[in-house]
Amino acid sequence: xxxxxxxxxxxxxxxxxxxxxxxxxxxxxxxxxxxxxxxxxxxxxxxxxxxxxxxxxxxxxxxxxxxxxxxxxxxxxxxxxxxxxxxxxxxxxxxxxxxxxxxxxxxxxxxxxxxxxxxxxxxxxxxxxxxxxxxxxxxxxxxxxxxxxxxxxxxxxxxxxxxxxxxxxxxxxxxxxxxxxxxxxxxxxxxxxxxxxxxxxxxxxxxxxxxxxxxxxxxxxxxxxxxxxxxxxxxxxxxxxxxxxxxxxxxxxxxxxxxxxxxxxxxxxxxxxxxxxxxxxxxxxxxxxxxx
Numbered sequence: 001x002x003x004x005x006x007x008x009x010x011x012x013x014x015x016x017x018x019x020x021x022x023x024x025x026x027x028x029x030x031x032x033x034x035x036x037x038x039x040x041x042x043x044x045x046x047x048x049x050x051x052x053x054x055x056x057x058x059x060x061x062x063x064x065x066x067x068x069x070x071x072x073x074x075x076x077x078x079x080x081x082x083x084x085x086x087x088x089x090x091x092x093x094x095x096x097x098x099x100x101x102x103x104x105x106x107x108x109x110x111x112x113x114x115x116x117x118x119x120x121x122x123x124x125x126x127x128x129x130x131x132x133x134x135x136x137x138x139x140x141x142x143x144x145x146x147x148x149x150x151x152x153x154x155x156x157x158x159x160x161x162x163x164x165x166x167x168x169x170x171x172x173x174x175x176x177x178x179x180x181x182x183x184x185x186x187x188x189x190x191x192x193x194x195x196x197x198x199x200x201x202x203x204x205x206x207x208x209x210x211x212x213x214x215x216x217x218x219x220x221x222x223x224x225x226x227x228x229x230x231x232x233x234x235x236x237x238x239x240x241x242x243x244x245x246x247x248x249x250x251x252x253x254x255x256x257x258x259x260x261x262x263x264x265x266x267x268x269x270x271x272x273x274x275x276x277x278x279x280x281x282x283x284x285x286x287x288x289x290x291x292x
Contacts, residue, residue, distance in 0.1 A: 123136035215244070258287040
């Protein structure tokens with residue numbers, strides 16, 4: 001299945017990272033290869049890219065997309081949290097790093113793993129199919145209190161108690177197995193929200209974050225990434241919800257190894273949002289590695 005993919009804030013990322021020929025860069029969230037391709041183009045003819053991606057199918061699509069840059073990139077099937085330790089073992093420091101923390105087009109539209117409540121698919125939500133924990137495990141095994149805590153902590157869901165109660169009652173009859181079942185259940189107890197946002201949006205976000213340990217991985221990465229940046233090298237992170245953005249903002253402000261470049265997060269232009277509606281909630285923050 002062909003999936004359209006346009007990298008979010010492409011121009012702003014390249015400008016913020018000051019990408020130049022011969023530079024060495026890291027794309028910690030390769031996805032379908034949009035930002036990787038942009039970095040390789042901007043660093044031509046001899047720039048080099050190290051890319052990291054959890055999902056095997058996405059990685060294979062990115063490898064094909066980047067084939068014309070053969071010899072100028074190396075891809076790893078690994079989470080971005082592992083990137084600093086992998087590159088440190090290889091004795092590398094780089095000129096720039098980008099993370100796009102948004103859900104890739106492929107995972108959302110074509111993976112069949114239940115990332116979207118608009119399709120009836122298995123309640124899976126694993127970005128890495130080698131992992132064992134699935135969304136259905138959380139939905140069907142957590143206690144009422146645990147469900148409420150998960151929905152509040154990772155989804156900031158105001159109706160957490162109502163949704164958790166509905167899940168507990170529904171699974172007494174049969175386990176919840178599909179996204180369609182869960183989304184319909186939530187719709188039955190939560191009214192439609194402002195701007196047409198689906199009532200299940202925050203619950204699906206919370207489950208995905210928990211299954212993939214997204215916030216833990218981001219915290220680990222933020223603590224280790226400065227060590228693989230050259231002095232003057234930059235790190236650019238695109239987040240899509242407040243939980244991620246707060247972690248990035250705090251790390252950039254408090255880490256003595258980093259100097260924030262963006263005082264306020266950069267946002268997509270109206271033109272980009274019209275072209276790519278999914279970009280509307282993107283926020284880009286950039287920091288620079290201080291001299292040791």
